[in-house]
Amino acid sequence: MNTFSFAPRDLPPETDALRAEVRGFLDETLRDFPPAKRAFTWSGGDPAFSRKVGERGWIGMTWPTKYGGGGRSAFERYVVLEEMLTAGAPVGAHWVGDRQSGPLLLRYGTEAQRARVLPSTCRGESFFCIGMSEPDSGSDLASIRARAVPTDGGWIVNGTKLWTSGAAAAHYMIALFRTAPETEARHAGLSQFIVDLSGPGITVRAIRDLAGSDHFCEVVFEDAFVAADMLVGEEGGGWRQVMAELAYERSGPERYLSCYPLLAALMRELPSAPSERQAIEIGRQVAHLATLRAMSISVAGMLDAGDNPALEAALVKDIGCVFEQALPGLAQSLLEVAPRVDAGATDYQQVLAHCVQNAPSFSLRGGTREILRGIIARGLGLR
Numbered sequence: 001m002n003t004f005s006f007a008p009r010d011l012p013p014e015t016d017a018l019r020a021e022v023r024g025f026l027d028e029t030l031r032d033f034p035p036a037k038r039a040f041t042w043s044g045g046d047p048a049f050s051r052k053v054g055e056r057g058w059i060g061m062t063w064p065t066k067y068g069g070g071g072r073s074a075f076e077r078y079v080v081l082e083e084m085l086t087a088g089a090p091v092g093a094h095w096v097g098d099r100q101s102g103p104l105l106l107r108y109g110t111e112a113q114r115a116r117v118l119p120s121t122c123r124g125e126s127f128f129c130i131g132m133s134e135p136d137s138g139s140d141l142a143s144i145r146a147r148a149v150p151t152d153g154g155w156i157v158n159g160t161k162l163w164t165s166g167a168a169a170a171h172y173m174i175a176l177f178r179t180a181p182e183t184e185a186r187h188a189g190l191s192q193f194i195v196d197l198s199g200p201g202i203t204v205r206a207i208r209d210l211a212g213s214d215h216f217c218e219v220v221f222e223d224a225f226v227a228a229d230m231l232v233g234e235e236g237g238g239w240r241q242v243m244a245e246l247a248y249e250r251s252g253p254e255r256y257l258s259c260y261p262l263l264a265a266l267m268r269e270l271p272s273a274p275s276e277r278q279a280i281e282i283g284r285q286v287a288h289l290a291t292l293r294a295m296s297i298s299v300a301g302m303l304d305a306g307d308n309p310a311l312e313a314a315l316v317k318d319i320g321c322v323f324e325q326a327l328p329g330l331a332q333s334l335l336e337v338a339p340r341v342d343a344g345a346t347d348y349q350q351v352l353a354h355c356v357q358n359a360p361s362f363s364l365r366g367g368t369r370e371i372l373r374g375i376i377a378r379g380l381g382l383r
């Protein structure tokens with residue numbers, strides 16, 4: 001049987017000064033940023049905030065300096081992410097580019113592609129979205145139908161991407177398209193492209209979700225032209241590349257910190273002399289949080305060492321998701337305060353309402369619970 005391990009890692013001492021610097025920046029920049037907006041954490045985007053983060057050198061921190069990156073360690077990046085997420089900073093605009101599109105291009109992109117998009121990404125001026133899911137193709141990603149057909153100087157694309165977070169504010173999509181007819185080898189014939197979303201033949205429509213937010217989009221391609229030099233990596237090698245990209249997508253602390261603003265607000269809201277049950281439950285959550293944090297820092301260490309922690313990342317995402325999905329229910333069982341979003345609602349009620357409404361989606365985005373558990377089982381040699 002295969003195994004996995006999470007070697008304990010201490011954050012290096014140089015991260016202390018960085019943490020203090022990030023905290024100071026956030027205290028000042030977000031002084032008037034209300035709790036209800038902080039509840040969005042990495043789902044909330046603000047291009048002006050992203051530019052400020054870029055000015056500080058906190059986007060693309062681990063990327064080579066020749067592309068505008070910081071050449072810093074995965075631990076330093078971890079500390080910045082942790083501070084941003086626990087403060088509920090609106091990091092959503094640059095999140096995807098920093099987390100996965102940039103690293104994907106560093107691994108599979110050409111020099112020209114890197115030179116074209118990475119520096120502006122580091123400055124917080126270019127944003128990316130993820131073009132994987134389609135109508136009828138989510139978990140079964142190999143069944144996508146959006147097709148790129150060769151033409152003079154590039155490709156003509158037709159099809160639809162769905163549930164594309166942040167597409168309306170993004171400049172680029174890293175898109176997975178079918179570039180060869182489907183055969184019995186289901187994972188063959190798929191390729192990745194950088195798509196400039198401002199091009200003709202591309203329509204981005206926002207989709208309003210049940211909680212009233214419209215970060216989701218449908219992106220329709222109608223004879224859209226994508227230049228040949230925008231093919232990422234190998235033609236037909238899209239499946240392998242997408243799997244590598246998903247490991248970046250699943251490995252970060254955002255997979256257990258999405259409801260952190262609620263946990264912090266709950267602790268503020270509880271009486272200073274809590275009941276025994278309240279104290280036990282808060283202690284239990286904080287212990288879970290500390291364990292998840294240790295696992296996540298361990299994954300940062302694996303990334304720093306150049307390993308591929310896909311199995312460990314799937315585990316952290318799955319366990320982290322169980323943790324953060326349980327928090328809204330726990331909060332309601334510890335305090336008899338109803339979630340509310342109307343004008344008279346308190347800050348705590350609004351944060352609670354946000355988490356109650358959005359937590360169900362946590363085990364869908366980035367791969368569903370069942371899919372992750374299948375990956376874990378396969379990684380352990382159980383299937």
Ligand SMILES: Cc1cc2nc3c(=O)[nH]c(=O)nc-3n(C[C@H](O)[C@H](O)[C@H](O)COP(=O)(O)OP(=O)(O)OC[C@H]3O[C@@H](n4cnc5c(N)ncnc54)[C@H](O)[C@@H]3O)c2cc1C
Nearest residue numbers: 130131132133137138139163164165361364365366368370
């Ligand atoms: C908040 C949010 C943001 C998202 N952002 C993006 C984005 O930016 N870009 C993007 O491309 N996509 C995005 N998605 C889409 C997301 O990746 C898909 O919703 C997800 O992969 C599931 O696909 P589906 O919705 O088609 O459900 P389905 O794949 O139809 O799954 C339905 C149910 O069946 C289960 N199931 C499916 N197959 C199996 C199996 N083989 N074994 C066991 N159970 C199975 C699933 O676990 C699930 O419970 C986002 C989704 C959410 C909720």
